[in-house]
Amino acid sequence: MSVLSTLRDPRLRPVVSAGVTLGLSVGLFAVSFGVAAVAAGASTAQACAMSLLVFTGASQFSAVSVIAGGGSVGSALSGSLLLAARNGVYGLAMSSRLQGRLATRLIAAQLTIDESTAMSAAQDDPDAQRVAFWVTGVSLYVFWNLGTLIGALAGSAIDPKTFGLDAAVPAAFVAMLWPQLRTLRGRLAALLGAGICLVTIPFVPIGLPVLAAALAILVGVPMGDPALDAVHDGVTT
């Protein structure tokens, strides 16, 4: 089935519109990234290059947050790359659904992020999974970059603190954290990570507390009881 005829398939219409809607809301989120990046000292070109090339929200926000706090390039980079590592795991899950030429797979790789993986995983048949991945991925890519440009242009015209935009970054992270708290293991890792960070902030160089918090992933080591990994939908966004 060609891409176009697949897109016109009425059974897939809900998937296509969900992907585009998600892209729009993420575009608004990108506006806050653009503003935050410029407030942290990035030029408009740098903010846009980040969204075009890096294209993974949590890593971009994390780099901006460390730089804004006065951290080094090394600590900004390592924290961001740790967050980017999860896209590799998504790629593992997606690779069987993204068969095709190498060039297609290389493009698919850039679009493999939280939202495209989640939308695809939510579909039942392979056609819908493929369509959901591509529609969501392309829609997010377009809106994420458009939003970043708007935010970066607006950001250089205002004082971010007056509008509480320094709190917009942690608020954005609150939104990103919420789906991670569905399992007991996720909640334990979040609590431990936050604790490690808070305790180490006064004593170690800026940027390192967030890296030290990565030790909290050791919560994943015990096999343990299924209750640890049971999903509580009451917590989902």
Add this chain to the structure above:
Amino acid sequence: MSWTLVLALAAGAYLFKVLGVVIIGDRTLPPVLDRCLALIPAALIASIIVKDTFSTGQHLGIDARVAGVGAAVFAAWRKAPMIVIIVVGAGVTAALRAL
């Protein structure tokens, strides 16, 4: 911000994506590694929230941001969409500063 950071992050982030989709492909990771990697976002994101809410450089303190982020947590708990959570966080912080 430096171009080194932008480009190194771009290269690293793409490498991870390609590693999953193209290089490792259908092979599976040991379950323990799988479980730990899945917890990276929870651990790191929670720590960034704490850092951005309570610290300025190496100093811990409480200011308008705490109320803003608290309001954002409330909005997330009430299942508000992402953009509402952000606007609430920034809005409450700005309102307190304007008082």
